[in-house]
Amino acid sequence: MTNPTDFLLYADAVAKRYPDGDVRALNGVTLGVRPGEYVAITGPSGCGKSTLLNVLGALDVPDAGAVYFKGEPLATRRDLDTFRARQIGFVFQSFFLMPTLTARENVQVPMFEGPLTARAERVKKATDLLELVGMGHRASHRPKQLSVGERQRVALARALANDPPLLLADEPTGNLDSANAAKVLDLFAQLQKARGLALIVVTHSDEVAALADRVIRMRDGQIVSDCAPATTTARTVSG
Amino acid sequence: MTFVAFIFKNLTQRPIRTALTVLGLSVAVGSMVALMGIAKSFRAAQAASFEERGVDLVTLRGGDAIQLTSEVPEWVVHEVSTWPEVKAIDAALVDMTEMQIREPRNADDVPPSKPVIVQAWLPINFGFGDMDVLEGRKLEAKDEGKYYTMIGNEFAKSVNKKVGDTITILQKKFEVVGVFKTSNFTERGGVLTLLKDYQDLSGRKGVVTGFSLRVNKTTSDPDAEVEAVRQRIMALTNNKGDSLRLTPQRPEQYLDNASHLKITAAMAWMVSAIAMLIGVISMLNTMAMSVLERTQEIGILRAIGWPRRRVVQMVIGEALLLALVAAAFGSIGAVGATHLMSLFPQVNTLIEPGIAVSVLVTGTGFALLIGLLGGAYPAYRASRLLPTEALRHD
Ligand SMILES: Nc1ncnc2c1ncn2[C@@H]1O[C@H](COP(=O)(O)OP(=O)(O)O)[C@@H](O)[C@H]1O
Ligand SMILES: [Mg+2]
Numbered sequence: 308m309t310n311p312t313d314f315l316l317y318a319d320a321v322a323k324r325y326p327d328g329d330v331r332a333l334n335g336v337t338l339g340v341r342p343g344e345y346v347a348i349t350g351p352s353g354c355g356k357s358t359l360l361n362v363l364g365a366l367d368v369p370d371a372g373a374v375y376f377k378g379e380p381l382a383t384r385r386d387l388d389t390f391r392a393r394q395i396g397f398v399f400q401s402f403f404l405m406p407t408l409t410a411r412e413n414v415q416v417p418m419f420e421g422p423l424t425a426r427a428e429r430v431k432k433a434t435d436l437l438e439l440v441g442m443g444h445r446a447s448h449r450p451k452q453l454s455v456g457e458r459q460r461v462a463l464a465r466a467l468a469n470d471p472p473l474l475l476a477d478e479p480t481g482n483l484d485s486a487n488a489a490k491v492l493d494l495f496a497q498l499q500k501a502r503g504l505a506l507i508v509v510t511h512s513d514e515v516a517a518l519a520d521r522v523i524r525m526r527d528g529q530i531v532s533d534c535a536p537a538t539t540t541a542r543t544v545s546g
Numbered sequence: 547m548t549f550v551a552f553i554f555k556n557l558t559q560r561p562i563r564t565a566l567t568v569l570g571l572s573v574a575v576g577s578m579v580a581l582m583g584i585a586k587s588f589r590a591a592q593a594a595s596f597e598e599r600g601v602d603l604v605t606l607r608g609g610d611a612i613q614l615t616s617e618v619p620e621w622v623v624h625e626v627s628t629w630p631e632v633k634a635i636d637a638a639l640v641d642m643t644e645m646q647i648r649e650p651r652n653a654d655d656v657p658p659s660k661p662v663i664v665q666a667w668l669p670i671n672f673g674f675g676d677m678d679v680l681e682g683r684k685l686e687a688k689d690e691g692k693y694y695t696m697i698g699n700e701f702a703k704s705v706n707k708k709v710g711d712t713i714t715i716l717q718k719k720f721e722v723v724g725v726f727k728t729s730n731f732t733e734r735g736g737v738l739t740l741l742k743d744y745q746d747l748s749g750r751k752g753v754v755t756g757f758s759l760r761v762n763k764t765t766s767d768p769d770a771e772v773e774a775v776r777q778r779i780m781a782l783t784n785n786k787g788d789s790l791r792l793t794p795q796r797p798e799q800y801l802d803n804a805s806h807l808k809i810t811a812a813m814a815w816m817v818s819a820i821a822m823l824i825g826v827i828s829m830l831n832t833m834a835m836s837v838l839e840r841t842q843e844i845g846i847l848r849a850i851g852w853p854r855r856r857v858v859q860m861v862i863g864e865a866l867l868l869a870l871v872a873a874a875f876g877s878i879g880a881v882g883a884t885h886l887m888s889l890f891p892q893v894n895t896l897i898e899p900g901i902a903v904s905v906l907v908t909g910t911g912f913a914l915l916i917g918l919l920g921g922a923y924p925a926y927r928a929s930r931l932l933p934t935e936a937l938r939h940d
Contacts, residue, residue, distance in 0.1 A: 357937070366849055366933045392851020400940050403846040407555040412547045419549060420851045426548055465850070477940065 312378035314339035315473060315505050316363060321372035323358050323528075332358040333369065334528035342472060343503040345495070347516040347536070350525035356509040357477055359525070363507065364395050364475045392420035396466030398476035402458045404450040410437060410461045411446040414468055421469035436464040440494055456487025463494060474498070476508045480515060492518055553863040560836065567832040568872045571916065574825040575876030579909035580883050581814040583901030587884075589807050591898060595729040596797035599636075599676055599758070602772045604800040605779055606756040608791035611805040613640040613755045618792060620741070620752045622782060626759065627670065631775055634672040637757035638665050639741055641748060645705075646714040657714075662701070663736035664715060666744030672760065673728065682709035682724035690742045695720035698734040699727045713737065716747050772796070822912060829920020833865050837928040844928050845936020854929035861928045865921025866914060873913035877906050 311317040316339070323333040332355045340346050348356050361367040363374060365387045374381045376394060384390055391397075404413045414433035423429045437446050440460040450458050459479060466474055476495075480488035496518060498504045508515060516522045517536050524532040557564045596604075610616035623637040644659035651657075667673060669687040677684070685696055697707060702725045705713070712719045720739065727734055745751050761772045779794040801807055837844065844857060881901050888899040 357940075361934055361937070364849075366937070386853070388848070388851055388853035390851075391849065395851075397850055399846075399937065403842070403936075403940075405555075405843065407559045408547075408552075412552070412555070415547045416552070416847070417850045417852075419552075419856065420853070429547065469851075477937075 309339060310378075311339075311375035311380075313341070314375070315342045315344075315377060316340045316507075317375040317378075318359075318363060319373050319375065321359075321362055321369040321374060323355075323362060323367070323369050331528050333362065335372070336525075336528070336530055337372075338363075338523065338530065338533070340473075340505055340507060342505055343499060345499050345506045345518065345520045346508070347519035347522045348507065348509045348525060349511065349516055349522060350531075354525045355528040356525055358528075360475050360477050360507065360509055364397060365391050389420060392417055393422075393469050394471050394473060396463075396468075396471040396474040398459070398462055398466050398474065398479045400478040400481040402450070402455075402462040402482075404458055404462060404465070406450055409447050409449055410442055410453065410464075413450070413461055414464045417465060417468040432468070433464070436467055437461070439467070440464045441490075454487070456483055456490060459483060459487070459491050460494065463491065467498070470502075472503075473505045473507070476506070478509055478511065480510065480512060485514075488512070488514070549859070550863070550867075553860060553867055556860070556864055557867060560839075563832060563835070564868065567828060567868055568875065570828045571825050571869060571872030571913065572875035572879060574821040574828075574916070575873050575909050575913045576879040576883070578818040578821045578912055579877055579901060579905055580880035581817050582908065583880060583884060583905040585807075585810045585814040586902050586905055587898040587900075588810055589801055590902075591731060592804075592807070593797065593801055595731075596758075596801075598729045599672070600760050601636075601758045601797050602761040603776055603779070603794040604756065604758050604797055605792050605794040606800075608793045610793075611803050611808075613638065614642055616755045617750075618754050618756055619784075619790070620745075620754050622790065622792070623668065623754060623757050625782075626757070626779065629775070629778070631762050631771065631778075633760040633762040635668075635757055635759045636671040636673045637668050637741070637754045638671070638673075639744055639748075639750065639753060640665055640755045641744070643715060645737075646717070647705075649714065660705070662715065663732050664744060665733055665736060665738045666741045667738060668741050673733075677726040677728045677733075680725045680727055682722070684724055684726075685738065685740055687740075689723070690740050693718060693720050693739070693743050693747075694723045696724040696726050696738040697722055698736050698738070699725055700731070700735040701737060704735075715739075718747050818912065822916060825913075825916040826920045829865055829868070829916055830923060832868070833861060833921050833924035834927070836864070837861060837924045837931075840928075841931055842936045844931045845933045848931065849933035849936065857929045857931075858925040861925035862918065862921045865925075866917040869913040869917030869920075870910070873910040876913070877901070877909055880909070 311319065318336055318338045320335045320337050321333055322335055324331050336359055348359065350356055362369050365381050381387065405416060411430065411433045414436055415429045418429045418432065423432060434446060437443050440463050442457060442460050442464065445453060445457060453461065480491055483491065492515060495506055499506055510516060519536055521533060522536045523530055605618065606613065606616040607618055623635060626632055627635045641664045643662060643664055645662040646657045646659050648657050674684055680699055685694060695713065702708065707713060707722055709722050709724060711722050713722065741754065745753065761775050763771055765771060776794045779792055782790045782792060784790060847857060884901060885899040
């Protein structure tokens, strides 16, 4: 018997239906992620991966079921904004950096909702994070002046701005060539090891999935398998 | 990066739109500030003129707010001038009439005319003592019946007349014997005749429109002395014992009630209200467009943890920043405009260059209100944007 308190994040039989087009995007998904665990989610386009990530990241609420963070149901939290700001780092396929801000300034955007109140502290933190992702030398550049690979590394630094224990990434290498994708994946692995960061990465790429501790395959809003990447005999999850 | 710096950078995203919005708002705030400033300096100039002449009381017929429409019996002036507590008096029949630009060519010819304010004065008026004679001489008691005139320097400039020329008022030729300058702009911009001549000409014998006076101050409580004179004027009756219903007022009080000043102030406020409305609409338009364009950006800010409150702060902050910059440019423009206007002889008697600080502060307040009102709805809309919508097409 699994218990939500054993996990950093736990989704219990979550379901999500979009009235627009009457789509059942999630149909009873149960999933637990432990601190420091690296989980990849794969599956055909439209199977509900992004919807699941949104529900796990408190960007959307499920119609049924519940999501627990450190054993506490998200549904009872009143300040989901602060929860997202401090507990979750988001990385998107299209980076979504602010065009008028430099890399260093972009990294500081989530810090307005974080613990650092002094401007100098925020600048220092942003500078350190850019160093960490290997972008220290490009700190004063705007997104337009950066390559797509560099942009994604800046976006990763931004996701770490408030030192969240969990990173959610939706197709983070989807817009990158393989060299840049490899760099970003390297960083993910480093962060997982060095900072004990838990990672949930939605991906189409087998290379990405291969690096994960666990690979979850979805189809039609359900999990069809959940196993280590190397294992050939998948543990089939009954619906 | 501070939050204010972040807001500032957002405005640089669309520099041309930001510049145009600031320009439009500057014009709105500038015209507001210029008009209110002019209305204020208009009043201040008149207050200064009363002050300079040491006027203690201005007397009009009860119920009248300005000289033009008032009527006071001339004998009152002569009587009051004999009171020991009255130091000096200045009575006038003020009239607004037309001046013929040239002579009629024949009996049927009506020459074009231009409005002119006529001051018809008693030779004893203290105003004669205050004026500077720039050319010719002053009018004297012995000139009565000769239809001589002195003209204000601004008037002289605008109609190009000098000593020895004639001007035609109420179809009567007046010979110019002097050009004068006083601290009062209506005097400077008009003509001066002797009371008797103008009463005869206009058929208003025995009538003035009002008088000012200086009170002899001998005690340590001058206010009480002025008040005593005021009470004494109010108590005046005609030979049947009926009250003359005169209203002597302190200059400040007179200016508060003066309808021409009220109209100027009302016009300034009305134009300000319109400018404000235009400002709010333009701000609303700019901010609504800007929020619409940034639907995705704002959704991402929400996704990475910004609460609705901070999104509202961001949008309102942008609107306030635009408004503040516009207030600065508008104020500079308005001050510049008054300096420019003071160079033109047509209006420079009415306008003092420069604008009172209190008006600039009011203008900035107006601008901030424009920012708040124009930014409120777009900010509300922005705060309702959903992060999931922003991510939908990622
Ligand atoms: N906001 C929405 N409104 C209506 N249908 C949606 C919405 N978002 C996603 N869907 C639908 O839900 C299903 C799951 O979508 P999504 O979670 O984005 O899948 P994936 O990320 O695996 O490609 C798809 O059929 C998609 O068209
Ligand atoms: Mg998706």
